[in-house]
Amino acid sequence: MRAEKITTANTVHHIKPLEDYPELALDEDNLESICPTCHNKEHPVRGKKKPEKGKKRRATVLKSPANPNEF
Template identity: 65%
Template structure:
C-alpha cells in the first residue's frame, strides 16, 4: 500500500484531483466555508477497494482537519487540537 502512495501514477492523480476541486476542501465548501485542500481522500477506502484507487468519482480534496475526521487514527497528536471543525 505504501508503494501506491509514492507512485508517479498516484502523484499525478492527486495533482489532477486537487486541480479539479480548485485546491479547496470539498467538505468545508459543503458547509459554506473556504479552506485550502492538502489531501486527496479515497471515499471508498483504498485498502478495501483497490480497484477504485484512481477512480475520479472515488476521490475528493480535503483539508487536514476534514481528512482527520475520516481517519482519526491517522491524526497526529499536534493536529488534534487545532483546525478541527465543530460542525461535524
Template identity: 55%
Template sequence: MKKVNPFYKTAAWLKCREVALIRDNYLCQSCLKNDRLVSAEVVHHIKELELYPELGLTLDNLESVCASCHNKLHPVKGKGKKPDVKKRRARVIEVKANIERW
C-alpha cells in the same frame, strides 16, 4: 510508525491526485459544504483504498479535503489512537476559620 502505501508514490496516483485537486479548485469539499473556504491539501479516497483498490484512481471516489477534515474522517490514521484518559475529579475541602483563636 505505519509504512506509506507504495501506491501513493506512483506517477498515476500523483497525476490523478492533481486532477482531483484542480477539479475541486483546491478547496476542502467538507468545509465547502459548511460554507467555509479552506484550502485542500489531501485527496481522500471515499471508499478506502485498502478495501477497494480497484477504485484507487477513480475520480468519483476522490474528494479534496483539508488536513483537519481528513483527520476527522480517519481519526486513527491522523493522530493515532487517543489514549483512554479517565476524567479526574478534584476534591474540594471546605475549611472554616477556628473561632476559638479570634
C-alpha cells in the same frame, strides 16, 4: 466545503477506503479534495496505531506499450 468555511483543499481522500477497494485508487469518482483537518476527521485512528510487523502498503503499477496508431 465540508465545514461551511473555505480553506485550501490539498489532501486527496478516497471516499471508498483504499484498503477495501484498491481497484478504485485512481477512480476520480472515488476521490475528493479536502483539507487536512477534514481528512483527519475521516481517519481518527490514523497515526495512533503502530503498523503490524510485515504488513506494508502495496501499490499496483500497470505498464502497457504505447499505441503505435496514435503517433
